[in-house]
Every structure is written in structure tokens, then in C-alpha cells.
Amino acid sequence: MELIYLLQILQRHIIKVLLISLLAGAGAFGYVKYLMPVEYKNTIVFSTTTKVDPTRLIDANYDPLSYFESADRFAEAIIGWFRNPSVFTDLRDRVPAAKDLPLDSMIKVRKQEKQNLNILFTASSKSLVEDLGTALQNYLKERVAKVNEASNSSYDLVDFQSTIEESKTSSVLAAGVAFTAVFILLCLLVILIDLLRGVVLFPHQAEQILGNTSLGKLSHIHDLRALAALLAKEGGTALIVDTHAPKEASALAIAKEASSLLAQKTVLIEGNAGSTGLLEASGVGSRLGKVKGFFDNLSAEELVKVAMQLHPEDPLLRFIGSGQGRIPSTTHIQALSDAHDVAILSASLPESPYVYLLEGVLMVVVVKVGVTKLATLRHIAQVSTTDRVLIFAS
Structure with a gap:
């Protein structure tokens, strides 16, 4: 491992390391000067x-x-x-x-x-x-x-x-020795702990695991204008795989920004277990009401028709999966994608069936250094062969 990467690990913990080292030095100074x-x-x-x-x-x-x-x-x-x-x-x-x-x-x-x-x-x-x-x-x-x-x-x-x-030992010398010893020990300790955690420590780790992406990478989660351009370039359909944020936070932020920037009809499709089955316009859902139970009684054509009725009030439409863990069928997903200028599919976990069902769409993998697990990225690399683009969250 190159020295620059070890220094990056230390940089993330340097404030805590310095504070603890300073406390150790101050303690040694006080003991030698007043108690020894x-x-x-x-x-x-x-x-x-x-x-x-x-x-x-x-x-x-x-x-x-x-x-x-x-x-x-x-x-x-x-x-x-x-x-x-x-x-x-x-x-x-x-x-x-x-x-x-x-x-x-x-x-x-x-x-x-x-x-x-x-x-x-x-x-x-x-x-x-x-x-x-x-x-x-x-x-x-x-x-x-x-x-x-x-x-x-x-x-x-x-x-x-x-x-x-x-x-009597010099109190200044004792403080210096204590500070140096604790600082070196903590530096070695934080490096060892981070290496054993099994998480992404450096951007190049995510790039190596997921392979060379034909569409490059975005440097920051808030760099959404570039992502909107990528969505338009790739036909307007993207799968957002958020490896660190709960409740599809990144996907919703990206969808809102994309609909605002492109001024086009955008649909955010969320299909993870634990949410309520509904179809809503994100800005005016309470006024227009919510259409529920579409998995059981709406065909793909009927679903698109209802979606188009909601769009005049808001360019962004959210299509949320059911609490029983069911997900929209590929037919429903394809119909909604074809009917919208931009379609964003959200999967907060790599185990989401979207990863297995969908091919030929742009996969946007949201990675947070120090949080995203290496095993998660390896799983994504194994089950998906789509084009991928990386976003590194702050």
C-alpha cells in the first residue's frame, strides 16, 4: 500500500489523534511537575x-x-x-x-x-x-x-x-515523550483498525472492484448536473445503487435535481421492502391524492395513464414499492421508463432485485469512503454487467 493512502487514513482521524496525544502530553507534564x-x-x-x-x-x-x-x-x-x-x-x-x-x-x-x-x-x-x-x-x-x-x-x-x-525529570521532556509515544501508537492503531474494518478507504478501491467504467466517475454526490447530462446521453434511464445512505436519500436528491435541470418528466421508482405501495407527485401529492394498490389491479398501460395525469402539477413522480417486499415488475418499470424523459430506479441495497432484473441501463453507484463495505461493491460487480458510474458521497 502506498504511503499516500496511509496518510489519507490518518487525515480522517488526525484531529482525534492530536487531541488525545495532547491530553497525554499534558497529563505527563502535570504528573512530573506536581506529583512526581x-x-x-x-x-x-x-x-x-x-x-x-x-x-x-x-x-x-x-x-x-x-x-x-x-x-x-x-x-x-x-x-x-x-x-x-x-x-x-x-x-x-x-x-x-x-x-x-x-x-x-x-x-x-x-x-x-x-x-x-x-x-x-x-x-x-x-x-x-x-x-x-x-x-x-x-x-x-x-x-x-x-x-x-x-x-x-x-x-x-x-x-x-x-x-x-x-x-527530577524535566516536565517538558516528559510531556514531549508522552505526546510522541501516544501519537505514534494512535496513528498505527487507527490505520490497523481501518484496514480491518473491510470498508472503502480510498476511491481507487471502489474503482478497482467495480472495474473501469466507460462513463467515468463523478467526484461528489452534489455534482448532479453532470449526472443529468449522463442520464440524457444514455437514454434517460439510470439505476441508483446507494451503498451507504438509508431511505434512498441520494436517489431522491438526484431525481429532484435531474427533473429541475432538465425540465422534463421524471419518475423515481423505489422498490425496497418497508415502504408503502403508492404513486405520488412529489410536490403536490397531498392535494392530488395518492393511488395505492397498483400492483394488484393496474396494468402497465393503466399505470402510465395515471402517472401522466399527475405530471402536469409536478415534473417529478415517485413510484414506491409495497410493504410486503414486492417490487414493480419489469413490465411496469419498462412502461414507466418509456413514458418519461428520465427514469431513475432506486436500490439502497445491492440485494435489491433491480440489480438482477435490469440490464442495459446506467448504474450509478453511490459510495462513501469509510462507510461503504468492500463486500457490497464486490457483490454489485458479480451480479451486474451494466455500465457503471461512481459517485463519491461527502
């Missing part, structure tokens, strides 16, 4: 050194750099101490408030440069951070003293500096 607890970070920096033996200063083989290298290797050894769980056990004994804390993952020891180390850790209270910092310094000094005593060395830790500062 403040943490405190302690950074301890110090250096390792070793004392120079004065008696070796007059030694011809004396290398002053060896003392710096020894101190640097000792710094590496200190980092290794923190790989031993006993260090954290000792710290918990020194600071009871840290008894349940995962000190092995909290405390990070890194070598900054030769002989220089820094220790970083974060805790929920400033007092706890201070106590842990003091305990660490005391532990390191005691441990160094034991090493010196055991190995007759002269290592030392100097230049201890402890910096405590608040550690």
Missing part, C-alpha cells in the same frame, strides 16, 4: 595516591612515575571492591534506613581519569543521601587502612568532594 516525588543525587569524587619513600629518592633506579601507576592500579582495585556483595551488607549495617534498598544497583562507581574515581547514587530523601555518602567515605577509608596494614603499603584517598542536588 523529588529524588536527590549524590556525586562523590576522590583520588587515590601513595606516599613516596624518602629513602628511594637517592636510588639511581628510582622512577617517580611508578608511584602514580601504583595509585592508579589501586583505583582499579577499589572499583573491584564494589563487585562484592559484602560491601553493600556493610553499608546497610551502617545506614539502617537503607536496609531494604537495592544498593548494588543504586551505587555506581566509575573511573573518571587516572587515579580519580566518582561514586554516584540517588535516593528519595536528602538525609538518606547524606548518610550513605558519609558511610561510603568511612567504609573506604577503613578498607584502605586495612590494606595498608596487611601489605605494608601507603595508599591514601584524598580530595573527597560530595555534591548533593535534586534529581
